[in-house]
Amino acid sequence: MTRVSSPIRAADWRIDVWRAFLRTHSSVLRQLERDLVGATGMPLSWYDVLLQLAEAPERRLRMADLADKVLLSRSGLTRLVDRLQAEGLVTREPFPGDARGLYTVLTPSGLDRLRHAAPTHLSGVQAYWLSKFTDDELRALDGLLGHLDSDVAADPACADADDS
Numbered sequence: 001m002t003r004v005s006s007p008i009r010a011a012d013w014r015i016d017v018w019r020a021f022l023r024t025h026s027s028v029l030r031q032l033e034r035d036l037v038g039a040t041g042m043p044l045s046w047y048d049v050l051l052q053l054a055e056a057p058e059r060r061l062r063m064a065d066l067a068d069k070v071l072l073s074r075s076g077l078t079r080l081v082d083r084l085q086a087e088g089l090v091t092r093e094p095f096p097g098d099a100r101g102l103y104t105v106l107t108p109s110g111l112d113r114l115r116h117a118a119p120t121h122l123s124g125v126q127a128y129w130l131s132k133f134t135d136d137e138l139r140a141l142d143g144l145l146g147h148l149d150s151d152v153a154a155d156p157a158c159a160d161a162d163d164s
Helices: 013-040 044-055 063-069 074-086 108-128 135-154
Strands: 060-062 090-095 098-106
Touching (some): 013 044, 013 108, 044 074, 044 108, 074 090, 098 108
Antiparallel strands (some): 060 098, 090 098
């Protein structure tokens, strides 16, 4: 496999592929957001946080762990969790042995809201993404995206990028 290691120019066709990826990603997220807000009043960022908590052991995560799982900056996550707590969808509980550490915990009300929103979200993922590919194409895409995932996970600078 040949990977690009020398500098490329803005006119390079591969930059067009990058831009198409960004446009498509943004478009799909906007469509999912529109559907979720329209059907449930829940923004996609709320759904993301509630889903991560629902899938976590005991439906709780430390803020740092939650930040690693969601698509928000750490400061954005803190503000979002404040709003979710005000709505009664999550609570914060002390982390044993760490006076400064807190868990974010999904409440029964938060789980109910997530369950209500899930069919809309899954329908959108099916319509705007999964239906556009065959199973073989999705498996190939999974493999290709895995290249990026492993590179990012191995780069310690990326772990701190959201804190700046």
